[in-house]
Each structure stands twice: as structure tokens, then as C-alpha cells.
Amino acid sequence: MVLFVIGLGLADEHDITLKGFEAVKSSERIYLESYTSILMVPGFKERLEKLYQKPVILAHRETVELEADSILQGAATANVAFLVVGDPLSATTHTDLILRAKQSSPSIPVKIIHNASIMTAIGSSGLAGYNFGQTVSVPFWSEDWKPDSWLERIGENLRIGLHTLALSDIKVREQSAQDMSRGILRYQDPRYMLIPQLISQILSAARSHSVDYLHPDHTLAIALCRMGSEEERIVSGTLQELLDMANPSEQEARAEEAEDDADELASEAELDKRRAARAEARAKKAFGEPLHSLVIVGKRLHPLERDYAASYACPASKFLAVAQDDYACKE
Amino acid sequence: MVLFVIGLGLADEHDITLKGFEAVKSSERIYLESYTSILMVPGFKERLEKLYQKPVILAHRETVELEADSILQGAATANVAFLVVGDPLSATTHTDLILRAKQSSPSIPVKIIHNASIMTAIGSSGLAGYNFGQTVSVPFWSEDWKPDSWLERIGENLRIGLHTLALSDIKVREQSAQDMSRGILRYQDPRYMLIPQLISQILSAARSHSVDYLHPDHTLAIALCRMGSEEERIVSGTLQELLDMANPSEQEARAEEAEDDADELASEAELDKRRAARAEARAKKAFGEPLHSLVIVGKRLHPLERDYAASYACPASKFLAVAQDDYACKE
Numbered sequence: 105m106v107l108f109v110i111g112l113g114l115a116d117e118h119d120i121t122l123k124g125f126e127a128v129k130s131s132e133r134i135y136l137e138s139y140t141s142i143l144m145v146p147g148f149k150e151r152l153e154k155l156y157q158k159p160v161i162l163a164h165r166e167t168v169e170l171e172a173d174s175i176l177q178g179a180a181t182a183n184v185a186f187l188v189v190g191d192p193l194s195a196t197t198h199t200d201l202i203l204r205a206k207q208s209s210p211s212i213p214v215k216i217i218h219n220a221s222i223m224t225a226i227g228s229s230g231l232a233g234y235n236f237g238q239t240v241s242v243p244f245w246s247e248d249w250k251p252d253s254w255l256e257r258i259g260e261n262l263r264i265g266l267h268t269l270a271l272s273d274i275k276v277r278e279q280s281a282q283d284m285s286r287g288i289l290r291y292q293d294p295r296y297m298l299i300p301q302l303i304s305q306i307l308s309a310a311r312s313h314s315v316d317y318l319h320p321d322h323t324l325a326i327a328l329c330r331m332g333s334e335e336e337r338i339v340s341g342t343l344q345e346l347l348d349m350a351n352p353s354e355q356e357a358r359a360e361e362a363e364d365d366a367d368e369l370a371s372e373a374e375l376d377k378r379r380a381a382r383a384e385a386r387a388k389k390a391f392g393e394p395l396h397s398l399v400i401v402g403k404r405l406h407p408l409e410r411d412y413a414a415s416y417a418c419p420a421s422k423f424l425a426v427a428q429d430d431y432a433c434k435e
Numbered sequence: 436m437v438l439f440v441i442g443l444g445l446a447d448e449h450d451i452t453l454k455g456f457e458a459v460k461s462s463e464r465i466y467l468e469s470y471t472s473i474l475m476v477p478g479f480k481e482r483l484e485k486l487y488q489k490p491v492i493l494a495h496r497e498t499v500e501l502e503a504d505s506i507l508q509g510a511a512t513a514n515v516a517f518l519v520v521g522d523p524l525s526a527t528t529h530t531d532l533i534l535r536a537k538q539s540s541p542s543i544p545v546k547i548i549h550n551a552s553i554m555t556a557i558g559s560s561g562l563a564g565y566n567f568g569q570t571v572s573v574p575f576w577s578e579d580w581k582p583d584s585w586l587e588r589i590g591e592n593l594r595i596g597l598h599t600l601a602l603s604d605i606k607v608r609e610q611s612a613q614d615m616s617r618g619i620l621r622y623q624d625p626r627y628m629l630i631p632q633l634i635s636q637i638l639s640a641a642r643s644h645s646v647d648y649l650h651p652d653h654t655l656a657i658a659l660c661r662m663g664s665e666e667e668r669i670v671s672g673t674l675q676e677l678l679d680m681a682n683p684s685e686q687e688a689r690a691e692e693a694e695d696d697a698d699e700l701a702s703e704a705e706l707d708k709r710r711a712a713r714a715e716a717r718a719k720k721a722f723g724e725p726l727h728s729l730v731i732v733g734k735r736l737h738p739l740e741r742d743y744a745a746s747y748a749c750p751a752s753k754f755l756a757v758a759q760d761d762y763a764c765k766e
Contacts, residue, residue, distance in 0.1 A: 114549060118454040121444060121550070125453060191551060193558025199743045206746060216559055218445060218551035218663055219452075220522060223564050225549050227524025233554050234572075238597055239565045260595045266569055332549055412530045415537065 105183045107176065107205045107212050109198060111191040111219025114332025117151045124217040128156050132182035135175055137189070137198070139165035139276060145333075152187070160187075164277065172204050179205065179212045190221035222397055225331035226269055228338060229399050230412025237261030237402070239269045242302055244295065252309040258400060262317040265404035270306070272297035272396050296394030298387040299327045300350040303343050303398065320344035322430045324401035324423060326413055329392045337392045340413045341421040343400075349390040349418055350383070407435040436514045438507065438536045438543050440529060442522040442550025445663025448482045455548040459487050463513035466506055468520070468529070470496035470607060476664075483518070491518075495608065496528065503535050510536065510543045521552035553728055556662040557600055559669060560730050561743025568592030568733070570600045573633055575626065583640040589731060593648040596735035601637070602728050603628035627725030629718040630658045631681040634674050634729065651675035653761045655732035655754060657744055660723045668723045671744045672752040674731075680721040680749055681714070738766040 108127040113119025120128070128134055134156065136149060145151065152160050163171060163186070175184065192198055193216060205212040227233055238261060240254040254270075261268045275295040283290050303325070310318040320343045327346055329337040339346060352360065360382060364375050401413070410427045417423040427433040439458040444450025451459070459465055465487065467480060476482065483491050494502060494517070506515065523529055524547060536543040558564055569592060571585040585601075592599045606626040614621050634656070641649040651674045658677055660668040670677060683691065691713060695706050732744070741758045748754040758764040 111551065111555075113452060116454075118457070119452050121450050121452050122456060123447075123449040126449070191555045191558060194555065194564045199561055199739060203743060203746065218555050218558070220442065220549035220551060221555060221564075224442075224522045224525065224552060224555050227522060227549070228547055230530055233525040233552075234570045236570075237568050237592075238595075239567075241565075261568075264591045408530060412534060415534065 105179060105181060105212075107179050107202070107214045108183060108185045108217060109192045109202060109214060110185055110187050110217040111221070112187055112189045113219040114190065114221070114225060115330070116145045116333065117148070117155050119219065119332065121217060121219060124219070125156075127183070127215070127217060128158070128185050128187070130183050131158075131185035132178065133175075134158055134160050134185045134187065135163040136160050136187045137165060137168065138162040166277075168198070169200055172201050175201065176205055176208060176212060180208075180210055191219050191224070192216060193218075194221040194223055220332065222271065222328070222331060222395075223269065225328065226267075226399060228331060228336075229326040229328060229340075230415070231267050231326070231399060231401070231409045232406065235265075235267050235402065235404055235406070235409070237264070237266035237268055239271065241271045241273065242297065242305055243273045244275060244297060244301075245305055250309075252305075252313070255306070255309040255313060255315065258306070259315060259317050262400070262402055264402075266402040267404075268400040268402070270302065270398045270400060272299075272302045272394075272398070274395070297396070298350075298384065298394060299329070299391045299396045299398060300347055300383065300387045302396065303347045306398075306400075307343060307347075318343070318400075320347070321422075322426060324405075324413075324426055324431070326399040326401065326416065327391055328397045328399060330395065331397070335392050338416045339391065339418050340416045340423055341418040342423070342426055345418055345421050346398075350387045352382075352386065401431070403431055405431045405433045407433055436510060436512060436544075438510050438533070438545045439514060439516045439548060440523045440533060440545060441516055441518050441548040442552070443518055443520045444550040445521065445552070445556060446661070447476045447664065448479070448486050450550065450663065452548060452550060455550070456487075458514070458546070458548060459489070459516045459518070461514050462489075462516035463509065464506075465489055465491050465516045465518065466494040467491050467518045468496060468499065469493040497608075499529070500531055503532050506532065507536055507539060507543060511539075511541055522550050522555070523547060524549070525552040525554055551663065553602065553659070553662060553726075554600065556659065557598075557730060559662060559667075560657040560659060560671075561746070562598050562657070562730060562732070562740045563737065566596075566598050566733065566735055566737070566740070568595070568597035568599055570602065572602045572604065573628065573636055574604045575606060575628060575632075576636055581640075583636075583644070586637070586640040586644060586646065589637070590646060590648050593731070593733055595733075597733040598735075599731040599733070600728060601633065601731060603630075603633045603726070605726070628727070629681075629715065629725060630660070630722045630727045630729060631678055631714065631718045633727065634678045637729075637731075638674060638678075649674075649731075651678070652753075653757060655736075655744075655757055655762070657730040657732065657747065658722055659728045659730060661726065662728070666723050669747045670722065670749050671747045671754055672749040673754070673757055676749055676752050677729075681718045683713075683717065732762070734762055736762045736764045738764055 110124040326340040441455040657671040
């Protein structure tokens with residue numbers, strides 16, 4: 105029979121295609137690649153089961169490889185569906201499972217059912233898919249680990265005038281160092297990088313490498329948040345303007361500082377946690393819940409792209425002036 | 436109410452999402468952007484009408500702008516659906532209609548329903564979406580018009596190791612020079628560029644610019660044909676190997692030449708037409724019906740990408756040897 109590898113699209117259970125839905129209904133076993141599943145609506149697995157009227161088995165990314173045999177078991181005699189949020193092949197993550205199906209004996213036919221992914225949704229920014237260079241992923245920095253090889257890739261794109269889609273990091277099924285050292289298998293709450301942290305890391309990396317192709321006030325960007333969902337939010341502006349959207353006003357900052365100063369019992373760690381929570385709340389107020397991605401606009405910006413992207417400009421943005429002066433986009 | 440701009444996905448009427456299907460059913464008028472519609476299955480409009488149980492209005496690309504007012508008419512009081520094959524915003528073609536809806540008074544809310552496009556389907560080549568640079572479109576050359584600015588864009592990608600998706604030209608609703616000069620409005624049969632012509636033009640442009648980044652025997656490529664359809668065909672190899680797949684054998688070539696020589700009544704124009712028909716038949720035998728696209732593989736090829744792409748190698752292909760020797764892809 106067939107191993108169906110099916111994209112679920114961007115936002116919720118109704119983003120599957122009619123073809124994908126039929127394939128699911130024809131399948132004896134249905135796996136959901138769970139790394140991405142938590143990105144969607146709450147209770148996603150249950151919503152799928154209700155829609156499909158069938159049980160759905162969670163397959164964790166790190167175990168798909170180990171469990172490939174059990175996933176493929178019986179696929180020679182009955183259809184099996186493997187569901188992936190977005191498009192199933194936008195990263196190479198699942199090619200191993202597919203290769204294994206093809207190489208098994210007897211060989212299991214594989215059918216890919218594509219769907220929209222964030223790489224498709226970039227069109228909603230108004231920028232043409234044609235004008236994008238390579239996509240980068242920006243990982244969470246920690247105190248002592250700040251990888252920034254992605255910066256040079258943004259530079260490669262910008263130097264030839266191309267736009268860049270920057271995907272923000274997601275941490276799921278993460279264990280604390282403490283738990284690991286004690287041998288306790290317990291996962292931390294999932295973490296998602298939001299627009300302000302994404303931009304902060306980009307600007308910080310740009311400063312530390314003294315690059316000339318990225319500038320807080322002269323580089324345009326477009327925040328793409330919860331694309332394809334009911335809460336989709338698109339905001340354009342300079343990098344600094346987008347960052348400022350989630351900064352406290354002077355008054356707020358003073359009030360918070362006063363509050364922290366007054367709380368003499370709070371430890372430095374507690375205060376840090378409190379500040380992080382405030383920053384997160386402000387980021388979510390400005391840009392909504394995760395997932396967030398960012399498009400960094402390249403110099404080949406076309407007037408049609410500019411006009412559409414400018415319709416999402418944040419209040420008092422200099423988007424059009426920067427497009428004219430720094431991007432020479434004048435028509 | 437809402438203007439729905441809905442992607443229909445890659446291949447046939449069942450590639451619409453459940454969400455898109457519901458939006459269509461809730462719409463009072465349904466437009467189909469017809470430029471792309473002919474790319475799909477025969478009788479596509481009728482198949483949509485049967486599935487939707489509603490009439491579908493064809494909107495020609497060149498008239499969408501002119502007819503925007505009539506498309507948007509009534510959208511303030513009833514839902515209107517505008518259908519586009521693939522993803523509706525992968526090119527900027529429809530941003531004008533969307534901007535106009537937003538700017539009309541009262542403003543018409545717009546909802547984009549994304550779907551897979553050829554830019555998503557590249558994942559089926561085994562290459563990671565992350566490693567692609569800009570996409571290029573290769574137009575049909577004529578005797579006296581051979582634009583090749585796309586070559587430098589392929590070069591920009593290859594110089595930084597990135598893959599390139601090359602889209603082949605489509606000519607629909609084309610008029611002959613003769614008809615135009617006589618004022619006759621009559622359209623030629625649609626024309627689609629097939630893999631052999633696409634590769635021939637790429638190699639010809641590379642030769643005439645003496646570029647060092649593209650070589651028939653040392654550049655790998657992957658032909659993506661009718662992606663997402665039942666007749667999907669993926670073939671990988673060097674550019675020359677893919678080209679050779681549609682070349683006549685020596686014996687065939689001799690037989691055809693003899694046939695042409697024997698036909699003393701045929702004019703040179705007739706012979707040219709006959710040769711073109713033979714070339715087209717061979718191209719379709721090797722790669723199937725259109726649409727065809729080509730991925731040109733960049734030097735940043737990862738071993739996982741290589742293994743998957745190599746599973747589609749044409750008979751006797753040197754894919755793995757070239758990956759090792761020219762791409763330094765050795766693991």
C-alpha cells in the first residue's frame with residue numbers, strides 16, 4: 105500500500121487539503137510528527153482525532169528515526185499516514201523515513217501531499233517569493249553560547265539585494281541541566297523566540313561583527329506572526345521601529361524600576377525573571393502569540409512590493425522614506 | 436464581508452484545503468484566475484464547478500486589473516472568492532487586487548488562504564528549502580530575442596553555494612504577429628518550455644558568457660515534472676545527462692535524417708516543424724507532460740540531500756561521483 109506523508113499547512117486542522125484528508129481516511133494508522141504539532145491550536149491532536157474520527161499517534165522528532173520500523177510496519181499491506189505541520193519536506197527532516205520506505209523490501213510506495221509552509225506564507229508580506237535568498241534559523245542565545253553563523257548568510261543575501269526569511273528558534277522537550285544531572289526525565293515548558301529577541305540578536309551580532317549591510321534605522325523588516333491563523337499579524341518598519349514596539353515607554357520603565365527597587369526582599373534572580381516576564385508580555389502585546397518570523401528586506405525591493413508591505417507599517421514608521429532614501433525605491 | 440484569495444495547490448481540484456473549500460462554499464461569486472488554470476487537469480473549470488456545485492467565472496490575468504471593480508463589487512455585502520492555482524501570493528501578481536479591496540470604501544476585509552506552490556514542492560527533490568537562493572524564470576528564446584539576465588542570478592546563487600529553482604516559460608493567449616498585423620484576435624495554442632529546451636538555453640547562455648560556475652558535465656540538476664500530480668516525475672543527473680535523455684539515439688537520428696532527405700517535396704519550414712515535433716515528443720517521453728521545472732544544485736549540497744536526490748538519478752548517471760568530486764560532498 106502507501107506511506108502518505110502529508111502536510112497539514114499553517115494553522116489548524118482545517119488547513120489539510122481535500123486530497124490529504126482522503127488519504128488520512130484511507131489510512132489504517134495515523135502518526136503526527138509532534139515536534140511541530142504544539143505550534144498550532146491547543147489540543148491539536150484531539151482536534152485532529154475529532155475531525156478524522158480516528159486515533160492519532162504522536163511521533164516525537166527524535167524518535168521518528170528509531171521508530172521508523174514500527175511506523176512502516178504493515179505499510180506493505182495497509183495505508184499509513186504521517187502528518188507534518190506545514191509542508192512535510194520544507195526541511196530534510198523526514199527524508200530518512202521516506203528513503204527507508206522506498207528501500208524496504210518489498211518497497212513501500214510513498215506519496216507526498218504538499219501544503220503551505222512559512223516559506224509560502226512569506227507572500228503575505230507583499231514581497232515576491234522570487235526575490236528571497238536563503239532562509240536562516242536564529243537559535244536562542246544563552247549566557248555562554250551565542251552562535252551567529254546565520255548572520256553571514258543574511259549578509260550573502262543582502263549583498264546581492266535579496267530578502268531573507270529569518271525563522272525564530274523553538275525549544276520543546278528541553279531538559280534543565282539540573283534535571284539532567286540528576287537523571288530526571290522532565291521537560292521544560294516550550295519556549296518560542298519572539299520578534300524583539302530575534303531582532304535584538306540580529307542587531308547584536310551585526311554590531312559585534314561590525315557589518316555594513318544591516319542597520320537598525322536603515323534596514324527594513326516585516327514581522328510575520330501566526331501566519332495563516334485567525335490571529336495573523338503582519339507589521340513592517342525599520343528594525344529599530346519594530347524593536348521599539350515592544351519597548352516600555354519611559355514612564356513604564358521608571359515605574360517598573362521603582363517597583364523593583366522597592367521590593368528589597370527580591371533576589372537578583374527573581375528580579376531577572378520578573379523583567380523577562382514583562383518583556384515577554386510586551387512582546388506578545390505588540391506582536392501576538394508565537395510563532396514569529398521576520399523578513400529582512402533586500403535592496404532589490406520593487407515598488408509593488410514596497411506599496412504592499414508599507415500597508416502594514418507600524419504607527420509613525422519611516423518605511424516609505426527609508427525605501428526611497430536607503431533602498432532607492434522611488435517610482 | 437470578505438474577499439477570499441485562495442490557493443488551489445499544485446495539481447487538481449482536490450488540492451484545495453478544507454478551509455479554502457468552506458470559504459468557496461460561503462462565497463456568492465467565485466473567480467478563477469485563468470492564466471494558471473490551464474496548467475492543471477483538462478476541463479479544470481468544470482471540475483471545480485462540479486466539486487463546488489456553483490458556477491466559476493474565468494478571470495484572465497491581463498483583465499483582473501481592469502475588472503477589479505466588478506470582482507470587488509458586492510464584496511461589501513457578500514463573500515467573494517478569487518482562486519489561484521498554487522499559492523496566491525508566490526508572485527506579486529495579485530497584490531493589486533488585494534490592495535484595492537483594502538483601500539476601497541468601505542474597506543473590504545481580505546483573507547488569504549495559502550497553499551503549496553512549486554516553491555514548496557522543491558522539497559520533493561530532496562534538497563532543503565533552506566539552501567535555495569533566488570528563483571529564476573527562463574523565458575522562451577526566439578530567433579532575435581534571447582534575454583539571459585536570469586543567468587547572472589543563477590550565478591549569484593551558485594557562487595555562494597545555493598541551489599536555484601528555474602521555472603520554465605509558459606505562453607498562453609499568445610497572438611501570432613500575422614494575426615496581430617491583420618487585427619485578428621485569435622490565440623495560439625499554449626506553449627510550455629520542457630526540460631531539454633530549458634537546459635539547452637541555460638547551457639547556451641553559460642557558453643556565450645563564458646561563465647565558470649555552470650558546466651554540462653560537472654553541474655548537477657534535478658528535473659521536477661508535474662509536481663503533486665499522479666504523473667509526478669523527478670529525475671536527477673548532470674545537466675548533460677538530463678539533456679541526453681531526450682536526445683535521439685544515433686540510429687534514430689540517422690533514420691530521421693534519411694526520412695527527411697527522402698521527402699523531397701517538404702519545404703525547409705515543414706522540415707523544421709517536423710523536427711520540432713519529434714523533439715517535443717522525445718522530451719515528453721523522457722520527462723512527461725508539462726509543467727517542468729529544474730533545480731540546479733549548489734555546492735553546499737549536504738550528504739542527506741545528496742542521498743535523497745540520488746535516488747532519482749537517471750540510468751547510468753554519474754550523480755554520486757560528481758557530488759563527490761565536484762561538490763566535495765563526501766560523507
